[in-house]
Amino acid sequence: MIGLISGRRKSSIARVKASNGKGEITINGKKFEEYFPLEYLRLKVVEPLKLTNKENIYDFFVKVEGGGLSSQAEAIRHAISRALVELDSSTKQILKSKGLLSFDSRIKERKKPGLHTARKRRQYRKR
Numbered sequence: 001m002i003g004l005i006s007g008r009r010k011s012s013i014a015r016v017k018a019s020n021g022k023g024e025i026t027i028n029g030k031k032f033e034e035y036f037p038l039e040y041l042r043l044k045v046v047e048p049l050k051l052t053n054k055e056n057i058y059d060f061f062v063k064v065e066g067g068g069l070s071s072q073a074e075a076i077r078h079a080i081s082r083a084l085v086e087l088d089s090s091t092k093q094i095l096k097s098k099g100l101l102s103f104d105s106r107i108k109e110r111k112k113p114g115l116h117t118a119r120k121r122r123q124y125r126k127r
Contacts, residue, residue: 002086007079010107012067014075018083021059023049027076028063041073048081048100052091058084078103 001019008014025032025045036042049055060080064072081100085092095101109118116122 002083005079005083005086007075007077007082007103009074009078009104010067010071012064012071012075014062014064014072014079016076016079016083017061018058018080018087019061020057023056023058025060026062036069036073038069041069044073045076045080047077047098048084048091048095051094051098051100052084052088054084054088054091058087074104 002017004015004017006013006015027035032042032045036045046055049058060083062076062079064076066072067075077100081095085095085101092101111118
């Protein structure tokens with residue numbers, strides 16, 4: 001059993017608790033397949049487990065909040081990757097080479113005064 005490991009992406013924060021088990025993932029009290037109905041989001045989440053061949057070894061209990069489903073999936077992927085390194089340090093090289101341990105710091109740019117959004121300006125009117 002390992003304590004809480006956090007992962008982030010945009011405005012999503014995922015906290016993961018790992019324990020020995022059968023490879024089950026529970027997200028906010030729901031089953032993994034129930035929480036992420038889309039296949040490509042499920043593949044994102046289990047990517048670090050497939051790369052390290054540890055799919056059926058650990059159970060993960062995840063609490064995730066903020067953002068949309070895509071950024072939540074990437075936050076969970078980041079947290080699971082960090083948890084795998086805590087459990088087995090030999091996986092660090094594999095996960096680091098794929099870029100799964102680094103936090104993607106891109107966030108939404110703030111709206112500037114006088115503009116519609118962060119960069120969109122008003123339409124130019126010649127006459």
